[in-house]
Amino acid sequence: MPELVDFRLDDVVELRKPHPCGGSTWTIYRLGADIGLQCVTCGHYVMLPRPTLERRLKRFAARGPEVVAEPEAEAGAGPA
Ligand SMILES: [Zn+2]
Numbered sequence: 001m002p003e004l005v006d007f008r009l010d011d012v013v014e015l016r017k018p019h020p021c022g023g024s025t026w027t028i029y030r031l032g033a034d035i036g037l038q039c040v041t042c043g044h045y046v047m048l049p050r051p052t053l054e055r056r057l058k059r060f061a062a063r064g065p066e067v068v069a070e071p072e073a074e075a076g077a078g079p080a
Helices: 050-056
Strands: 012-015 025-030 034-039 045-049 057-062
Touching (some): 012 050, 045 050, 050 057
Antiparallel strands (some): 012 025
16 A cells, blocks of 8 residues: 655655755645645746655655644634
């Protein structure tokens, strides 16, 4: 079974293959079927399919805020 990497928004990841600009760290700005990355060094944006990013991932340089799954909020619930 493939291991699912817990990517988060605002994660800073270090990839095995450096960008042509010389930087190897990227910030995750979009999560989806494809994951959007911005090069920390030059600001270039790329989209990579998740499996490709998982293969290239070397380590997390910094983690974004943990996403806490909220229980289904009651519609229209406000301060009591
Ligand atoms: Zn770059």
